Amino acid sequence: MRRSRFRSRFLSLLPLAACALAPLTASAQERLDTLSLNDAIRAALAKNYTIQAQAAGTNASRADLSAEWGAFHPGFRATYDYTSDGSPQSADPFTGNRPPASVVETDAYSVGVGGVTPWGLNYTVSAYSQNQRGTYNGFADNYYSFAGIELTQPLLNGFGWDANLVGVRLARAAHNTERWAYRGAVMNIVTATINAYLELDFAQKNLAIARRSRDLAQGLLDENEKRFEAGSLSQADVTSARTRVATREEAILLAARAVSIAQNNLKRLITDEHSPALLADTLHITSVRPLADREPNPAAEFLAALDRRPDYQQAKFNVTRADANRRYRRNQLMPRVDLVGSLGYNGLDPDFSESRDQVLDRDSRSYSLGVVFNSPITFAAERGRYRSAKFNQQQAELFLAQTEQDIVVSLGNAATDIDTARQRVKVTNDSLGLAEQALDAELKKLRAGTGSTFVVLAQQEILAGAEISAYRAEIDFQRALAEYNRQLGLTLEAHGISIEGDTQTSF
Structure with a gap:
């Protein structure tokens, strides 16, 4: 199939095998000159500031939990006191x-x-x-x-437990929230790294297309100049070809700019360099193979997604915190x-x-x-705090329900994106094949003296646009697959990444 030939020719996203959890190598940490997608993800896990900052937050919440438990550890007290008290005596009355x-x-x-x-x-x-x-x-x-x-x-x-363990329960829920936030940060950065890597791949291919298109126009210009000298072609055809060469030189400049921006976007994710030296590095990425295709089924995968989605688990722990606070405030209503x-x-x-x-x-x-x-006389303050705690719990439960709704919608949208992108790949590949055939036909007509330079140049641009559309559709298809994994909460498992403890990742 043409789609298979096109994808094998232009995209090969290296699968990230879950069975090979090798430690981060020095080359992935220190060198940015040649990167596979594996190397890029490993570097992001090791050096990305968002992941590091979230890890620090998780460690801080763990320390807070330890501090709350420390309130129940016994304390030792020792004192020494010396006093000397002199009391004056009454004078003798006689x-x-x-x-x-x-x-x-x-x-x-x-x-x-x-x-x-x-x-x-x-x-x-x-x-x-x-x-x-x-x-x-x-x-x-x-x-x-x-x-x-x-x-x-x-x-x-x-x-009771509700009154005395409220600090521990709040700190434990906060720590669990931070743990899921860390997992979510890793998932988001891995997905962003995949997307940035694919965008750089697309930008480089777009630059190659621009250069090929310029070369085609230059070849036609050279051919037209020879035919003009032979008297078989008009000056207008030569001028038209020369104009298109200049226009496509501009397209090369814009494509090169897009490559530079895509490189910087990827470097921002995979390195902790924060000086202008970051801009001096040049990335050269390897060829990539497509991600494993899948048929999305949001209805069947929704419940499992809830168990893996960091935002849903965080919302659940927000409900836990609100409930712990409500029970504590209820206890405080008593004398x-x-x-x-x-x-x-x-x-x-x-x-x-x-x-x-x-x-x-x-x-x-x-x-x-x-x-x-x-006992206070009116309990007005305690009643007000209890009512506030009840409303806060109600609010947390509503946010949890809203999160479920958002997940349903996001899963459905991600599944639609996969289906749409898959169809786009087929359509754009068909268009690419037709554009190639049309260009060949127009070139034959021009060389036979029955065609037009203008039509050939236009067809060259149509071919370049078809190539770009085909690449764009394939990249969007890969991004849609990566996003669906993120919506399912399967990004880490899909790429062989495990979180050991609270903040340590292995890949």
């Missing part, structure tokens, strides 16, 4: 003399471990010792020691009722060791149990 001030000195030491649990229990396990002495006892040591545990358990407001209690043991002795041993021997027990009630 003599007027004021006795020396009464002095009390205190050394206090404490160590403890405390924290909060995911269900809201606050706990402190501590040991305390105080040595109080003064003028009242001749500054004799007197150690009071205590060791025990203090607990505060919310019963309503502040109780604060805390059950408080403590249990420990005391020791008192002029000798510190003996005071400590009394605690260890649990000679004197100390405990307490109580309830603390605290």
Whole structure:
């Protein structure tokens, strides 16, 4: 078939095999002079700023999640305090003399471990010792020691997973959102790299067509000049051919400009160079083979696409975050009722060791149990925050539904683009064949003396336009295939790219 000959002749997109996940080589990282599509994608994965920036965001969200869990890690506290309190004595009412001030000195030491649990229990396990002495006892040591545990358990407001894990749940949803955003960034950059590579291929082929068209016009001009000298052709035919040569020189300049722009667009995706040196590099790409053709079926592939689409998964985690916040705000509508209690043991002795041993021997027990009630009068602020949280969740759910709708439409449009582009390839290939035949026929007529230079020149331009249209249709077909993979969320799998961990890609 002519389409097969045309595609094998002008396009060969190198398949990216999923079974060969080789590490990025130095040549793909450091050299831009000759690139296969594989090399271009590898360079983009390693050096593209969008991917690097999104990876940093994912790492930051992971750190935020770790920080939220850190709130439940116990903390250690140690204190030492020395005070000296002098109290003046009243003057003697008979003599007027004021006795020396009464002095009390205190050394206090404490160590403890405390924290909060995911269900809201606050706990402190501590040991305390105080040595109080003064003028009242001749500054004799007197150690009071205590060791025990203090607990505060919310019963309503502040109780349960919804109230205490809200930070973790929000951070986890944010991290999962960032992970999918990273996957989406990789997919988008890979697709953009494929498109930019194909556009450079098209631009180079367009330049080659422009040069061939100029050469055809130049060949006709040379032939016309010889025939004019022989007296078998008019000066007008020579002038017409010369004019077309000049016009096609301009087309070469415009095509060369398009190649330069296409190179810069590709370089922007595959390198981290950000100085003017980027513009000095020249890209030479290899021949490419077509992507694997496929018959799209949006209706059958829609549900699977939802599981793989980064934007849909991000919208789902936005709903998760909104729901976590709503449940937390609902908990805050209740009054604060805390059950408080403590249990420990005391020791008192002029000798510190003996005071400590009394605690260890649990000679004197100390405990307490109580309830603390605290409540605003109107709950106006809490009700307002809860209503806001409900509306935010409703909004997130609507955005999720809208995302599903957008995916349906985008899948349908991408499938239509494949069908249309496939038909364009056939039509433009047929047109190319007819243009070649028409040019051959007009050349034969001109050489036989029955044709027209003007018609031949026009037919040359028609042939060049048919070639460009055929190339454009083939490129658009390849782009449509790549876009359909992106809409299905299959870009990475289709090109053998895997994401290891959160931000590491292998290819």
